[in-house]
């Protein structure tokens with residue numbers, strides 16, 4: 065039987081020089097649920113996501129200690145297998161970064177990386193993921209155009225499709241609707257709700273209402289600390305900590 | 318806007334206009350004088366024949382030896398420098414990303430080496446030749462010029478690759494790419510138009526330099542039959558023609574300079590076209 069906890073973070077500390085960015089974080093993320101991470105700007109949400117797929121490697125100034133367990137493997141101690149481990153997680157970064165190639169190849173690149181080389185199969189999957197990300201209908205005639213021509217909102221959905229294309233178990237989404245209009249945001253939310261049957265979704269958001277609408281599990285952070293975590297019911301309706309109450313009341317944002 | 322700000326803005330506008338005008342004027346004068354003196358001596362014979370016996374005293378023949386020699390030598394050197402330089406530039410930006418101090422040192426050293434005058438490379442190439450038992454030859458000249466343009470190639474590619482945002486590398490890694498894939502398939506693509514400019518810059522330096530080929534490639538009125546024979550180059554050809562006491566031959570030197578300029582112009586136009594094709598897929602952040 066699958067462990068109901070897919071990501072276990074223990075005593076995670078991140079410092080930049082002398083500045084602590086994450087302080088002794090302990091979080092358990094349930095499988096096939098939507099976990100929302102919320103908290104004021106600068107509290108370390110993006111950094112926490114980057115620890116999970118170890119993009120912190122790209123920042124020599126960050127010192128990361130502790131454990132991030134995914135499927136009984138400590139991501140922080142992985143060596144050559146880190147490239148494979150990262151494919152267990154699809155990333156949607158805070159700003160979309162399409163690859164410098166055509167729309168089609170943005171997805172096909174990710175599919176080839178996971179070892180699919182049959183052209184018809186690749187094509188089928190490209191269409192499939194673009195549909196899942198609600199982008200297919202808009203760009204079906206523009207597949208050979210460079211991805212740089214897409215609008216920011218379209219790029220964000222392209223990046224979602226690309227993140228799904230690595231066939232991950234977990235989706236890490238960092239404020240994925242920040243550049244979208246309300247209709248497209250709704251569409252992305254719907255997509256996440258659909259995806260949650262097959263994926264574990266870890267979503268960073270500033271939007272309290274969005275969190276409330278789609279979260280199963282909520283983690284509230286403040287200045288590098290996890291203040292409170294629990295089911296959406298517990299945290300939103302019965303917050304235990306004073307800071308959570310203030311945040312939910314809109315005192316800081 | 319206050320009166321002061323208005324005057325300031327006017328002042329800088331005029332200054333910018335004047336300096337732009339000044340630079341363009343100098344450029345125009347150079348090109349005009351080369352054209353004016355060279356166009357009269359340029360002929361089909363000059364472009365398609367090698368020098369006859371008395372060429373430097375006004376007899377017939379042409380500079381085909383130098384045109385082909387320069388093209389071969391500069392292309393060879395550029396190709397070598399590119400295939401060494403691109404991996405180095407990518408290595409600095411991808412594999413050494415966690416070693417900022419080393420990267421800083423490497424960049425500093427490359428900039429130092431960039432500044433070394435080409436005659437020093439010529440002298441170094443010469444000692445290297447003696448060590449390897451090589452004569453003045455196309456091979457020796459190509460290797461020396463490749464060394465001379467290598468820092469230019471590495472640093473100009475490096476400066477382009479560096480401007481790619483870290484988020485692009487993050488995106489690449491998050492899909493499961495390893496470092497080489499990130500370097501050669503993502504960052505290289507993002508930088509194609511800049512890399513073409515770097516190649517062009519290096520080629521221009523390679524084809525225009527006289528001092529580095531003086532002792533290493535040598536000079537000959539004939540076309541070389543192989544890599545191990547001496548080869549003529551345009552800059553040296555210009556030098557020898559200018560040194561002639563015959564005014565007619567001196568004018569041919571300007572014609573040769575015109576040929577050199579046109580080659581660089583053609584290569585620029587071609588690479589611009591090529592760069593444009595790839596510019597479209599570049600992501601602008």
Ligand SMILES: Nc1ncnc2c1ncn2[C@@H]1O[C@H](COP(=O)(O)OP(=O)(O)OP(=O)(O)O)[C@@H](O)[C@H]1O
Nearest residue numbers: 080085104105106107108109110111112123125126
């Ligand atoms: N590479 C780094 N070097 C130094 N400090 C960093 C680095 N990355 C992040 N920080 C700092 O860590 C803190 C947390 O940053 P992070 O980007 O994780 O915040 P966030 O919660 O995602 O904020 P936002 O909601 O605005 O995106 C910030 O104070 C930031 O300045």
Ligand SMILES: [Mg+2]
Nearest residue numbers: 109110158238
């Ligand atoms: Mg953030």
